[in-house]
Amino acid sequence: MLSFKMFLCALTLTLLAVSLEASKGGGTPNYNYDLSGSDLTRLYNSPVYKAERMKRPLDGSSVIFGPLSHSGVRVTLIDGAQWLVHKGGNYGISSDTVVVDVQHMGPQWRVVETAEFEGMKTVADFVAAGGSDYSLIFDNCHMGSRRMMNQ
Template sequence: MSSCTTLLCALLLLGLSVEASSGGGGATSHSHDLSGSELRRVYNSPVFKAERLKRPLDGQSVRIGPLSHSGVRVTLADGSQWLVHKGGDYGVSSNTVVVAARHMSSAWQVVRTLDFQGTKNVADFVAVGGTDYSLFFDNCHLASRRMMGQ
């Protein structure tokens, strides 16, 4: 099975049950914001703008370097925004997940913005984020930097 097909399957499972700490102040469960054809549409949509973001760790009021959480908010042609981020046990088949940006708290702050002009799609960001999580070797910060091409 190709890696793109594997990731699509992972996202479809993700659409059924997403556990993502997107807020700041506790993990929140967002049960299937998207599923089926709508999830595939987002997954295959071109990304026009990407913003690398950071926020304090859950339960903390400030972000201090690596003692924070990071992800990438992507904006699609239709103006919709999605947070692609990684964390231990965030997803069902992959620890890099996609959640609607409306679930983000105000604690997120933009670190860097890039214009991708539709040259990459959401699937590319998920693939670069990777399926496995390791606090020291493949964490949210490393994944979000890779997504931004840093």
């Protein structure tokens, strides 16, 4: 059972994370697509050979501090192409777990875990493991990226 001090610490960190997320700005999300149609279907059906769980600081921060960071999974396909599968509030339309070209990753991303999948899972499996709905407390990017690596 959590002590009261631990509860207050967790609550404070959660409120800080919420305020950091809120500071990104509101408004209508801007959905940009790297692929669509049959190209997107082909990507989702592509076997994943290597997966790397990655972390970066939250927007507006320069350090990674536990849950006050953002995580996702960089997948490598047989042809060497790499894609980032990650989740966040309003990242996508039908799912908050999305796939983006690694060209959108900044230099602050760091590898925290690596696994070989040898083509036994597809990009779609990683998206499904990430989960369709985002919740800061109950199903955030860290929880989704751990599920992706543990499938």
